[in-house]
Amino acid sequence: MAGKTVIIFDFDRTLIEDDSDRWVLTKMGLTELFNQLRSTLPWNSLMDNLLEELYIQGKTVDDIAECLKGIPLHLDVIAVIKSAYALGCDLKVVSDSNLFYIKTVLEHYGIYNCFSEIISNSVVVDNGRLRIFPYHDTAASHGCALCPPNLCKGCVIKQIQASISESESKRLIYIGDGMNDFCPTLKLAADDCVMPRKNFPFRGRILKNPQLVKAKVYEWKDSEDLARILLNLINGKFN
Secondary structure (H helix, E strand, O other), rough: HHEEEEEEHHHHHOOOOHHHHHHHHHHHOOOHHHHHHHOOOOHHHHHHHHHHHHOOOEEEOOHHHHHOOOOOHHHHHHHHHHHHHHHOOOOEEEEEEEEHHHHHHHHOOOOHHEEEEEEEEEEEEEEOEEEEEOOOOHHHHHHHOOOOOOOOHHHHHHHHHHOOOOOOOEEEEEEOOOHHHHHOOOOOOOOOOOEEOOOOOOHHHHHHHHHHHHHHHHOOOOOOHHHHHHHHHHHHHOO
């Protein structure tokens, strides 16, 4: 069972216990500027502008990396990721964060190599300055009204599904917390599983539209709960 399972994690407030963008802007003193610009720019452009401000202040890419290493990742989640990997599950991250933040955190906790794929907004280092670019160029490039312009997770799920041959017949488990986790859930089949976080927008969206969700739904409330439920699903203890 485990070897035929693909586990797809959101990152912020799912895999990690905080929001990586907000962690950096808060810890590095950009809250006031963030509040000034919040209503004027799309999220990705806003984060890119804040990183420019850090560069102007003399903060380096290494400074940002050190800041990210303080983000909490629960020991139970680390353990279940290592267990899932050892059992042959295919682990992926699909996130509206960015590749640099995600890789930095996962490497810090020693689990980056457990993941076969990280799908998120791209990052380049331009003359010492960290730049963030959207995964999708525009909303028109993915044509989804449910998702933000920079990333349609539903399109990503369809790509993952298309990469799996019919003879492999793999089950997908999708784990998330936010509104942009609803679209990929609509692409899941009846044999798949979705794990929305309790009291977060993703779960509320499912509750309002249960008829649209074919996958089996398993709620989780915190990192310990996530790890316990996921391990049970991997081991086939839930029908």
